[in-house]
Amino acid sequence: MLFKTIQGLVEPTPFWAHRLEDGIFPVTISGVMQEDDGSTRNQGITTQEVTSAWEEYIEEFAHSETWRQLEETLSKATFPRRIDKIVGFGLGEMTSIEGPCGIPEEGRGRTCMQHALVLSLARLLEEKTGVKVMCHVQDPGYTSRCKEALAAKGIKVAEPETGFLAVDEATLVFSMNPNVPVRQIIADLARPAAMIWRPVKEEEKREWRRDSNGTWISPHSTDPDSPRLLEMVKGYTQLPFPQDWTYFGELAVYVRKGGNEK
Numbered sequence: 618m619l620f621k622t623i624q625g626l627v628e629p630t631p632f633w634a635h636r637l638e639d640g641i642f643p644v645t646i647s648g649v650m651q652e653d654d655g656s657t658r659n660q661g662i663t664t665q666e667v668t669s670a671w672e673e674y675i676e677e678f679a680h681s682e683t684w685r686q687l688e689e690t691l692s693k694a695t696f697p698r699r700i701d702k703i704v705g706f707g708l709g710e711m712t713s714i715e716g717p718c719g720i721p722e723e724g725r726g727r728t729c730m731q732h733a734l735v736l737s738l739a740r741l742l743e744e745k746t747g748v749k750v751m752c753h754v755q756d757p758g759y760t761s762r763c764k765e766a767l768a769a770k771g772i773k774v775a776e777p778e779t780g781f782l783a784v785d786e787a788t789l790v791f792s793m794n795p796n797v798p799v800r801q802i803i804a805d806l807a808r809p810a811a812m813i814w815r816p817v818k819e820e821e822k823r824e825w826r827r828d829s830n831g832t833w834i835s836p837h838s839t840d841p842d843s844p845r846l847l848e849m850v851k852g853y854t855q856l857p858f859p860q861d862w863t864y865f866g867e868l869a870v871y872v873r874k875g876g877n878e879k
């Protein structure tokens with residue numbers, strides 16, 4: 618499925634403008650021939666290797682300053698509903714050609730740390746409310762080894778694209794640099810109890826431009842802000858996410874207002 622942002626609909630790629638005659642669709646269903654369904658990519662890496670590399674990051678994250686600060690913020694928050702589900706979007710595959718948990722340079726472990734956050738969040742919410750928290754993640758990039766490692770920790774892979782349908786009022790959404798407009802899609806579908814995603818800001822007006830080679834450069838990210846998003850977050854309290862540029866990036870915590878549950 619291809620999801621268009623509102624910007625992609627009203628300011629299409631200049632060299633595709635003629636295709637407007639074919640109609641304007643926010644979602645396109647298309648057939649893709651894939652050479653690899655995730656079972657052969659990075660085949661040299663076993664599930665056991667992914668699991669043990671990820672275990673190290675789960676430990677590291679649980680003892681990190683990032684988690685200490687986030688735990689403090691969330692422990693004080695009052696949620697509108699008892700959260701019983703976390704849905705993570707675009708957290709990335711946990712194998713790469715370089716080895717389990719990513720490339721051995723700065724940023725190694727980003728995806729494993731982001732999946733570790735899902736587990737720590739679930740544990741914290743369960744301790745806070747006593748309600749079992751189911752974890753789902755959606756990313757078309759998972760290899761079969763990622764899926765096995767995730768399943769072993771009780772995390773369900775939502776495919777294809779069913780993560781969006783799983784989001785309801787008792788859900789916490791966690792989205793990190795997705796290549797798809799997660800925030801705009803959720804704004805059209807649901808009002809989750811909480812979100813951890815890029816802070817919503819007033820849009821800056823920017824134009825398509827060409828670089829020195831004549832290639833068109835989009836003025837928008839793959840998960841841009843929009844007026845509907847701005848409207849949506851008026852119903853939420855924004856709390857800070859700790860600064861952690863190595864494993865996360867610019868994020869904010871949103872908790873739906875009107876809460877009286879824990």
Ligand SMILES: C[S@@+](CC[C@H](N)C(=O)[O-])C[C@H]1O[C@@H](n2cnc3c(N)ncnc32)[C@H](O)[C@@H]1O
Nearest residue numbers: 707708709710727755756758793794795796797
């Ligand atoms: C830029 S990477 C971010 C990876 C990781 N979160 C990070 O911060 O390094 C974008 C991710 O979005 C994923 N993605 C693409 N389409 C998606 C979709 N429909 N649903 C969820 N994730 C998607 C890609 O597979 C990729 O892992």
